[in-house]
Amino acid sequence: MMQQLDMNSEEFKAEMVKTEKFTDKVCESQGWVYSANEDVNEGVTLGLARHRLLFGKRFCPCFMVEPDESKSGKFKSSDDRICPCKPAIEKEIPEKGICHCQIFCTPEHREEQIREKEAKVLAKEELKHVAEEESK
């Protein structure tokens, strides 16, 4: 049975602080920003902290972590992804503007996300307004 972690434990909270500093540093060093979806960012940060505590490395939380059969007691990510991962640096962010996990993106991509979010809110309000007018 996999060891369970208590999100409210002091150990986990301390790891979260370290992970947030780590992701801040990744943004700074790579010229990336966080995505505009805060729930996604929180989920990924929790996942990274969890993996660091369980496996000693910040394996990408979107990929399965398995025992490394070539090194007893060690683990590996199924796609060899340790944050910030090679596919994000070399392919995903340069080509799509955002990494697979969707925590890191380019400033332009974040702007686009914000614009889309605002457009959705506006469309929703407009629909509500139309429905209200029609019901009069």
Next chain:
Amino acid sequence: MHELLATDNINSENLEAVLKARENGEADFLLVDVREDMEYEIGHLKGVDMLKPTSDFQSWAQALFDEAKDKVVIFTCRTGNRSGQVQNVFRSNGHPRVINHSGGIVSYRGEIER
């Protein structure tokens, strides 16, 4: 509706549709979230039937395989990667009706429960 459950992958829009159909008794399947407990607690798709974390895969896989061998099973996770891996394992072991929620919860625009 049934054609949406006869494929290997289902996108978020179609998953939302089959969940609605299931609510109306027009579709039958199991929706299994393979993320970790803490991810589930932050938010999960309304309609998830069970949480089966991949970190604990060895402890639940055989039982779920046996329990659901005659059912359609849709696996979901954050982005569709872990659920895709679980789908592959089930499929390579002979489960005939396993579907991956491609794009995962980050692409889902339906109702999220917290």
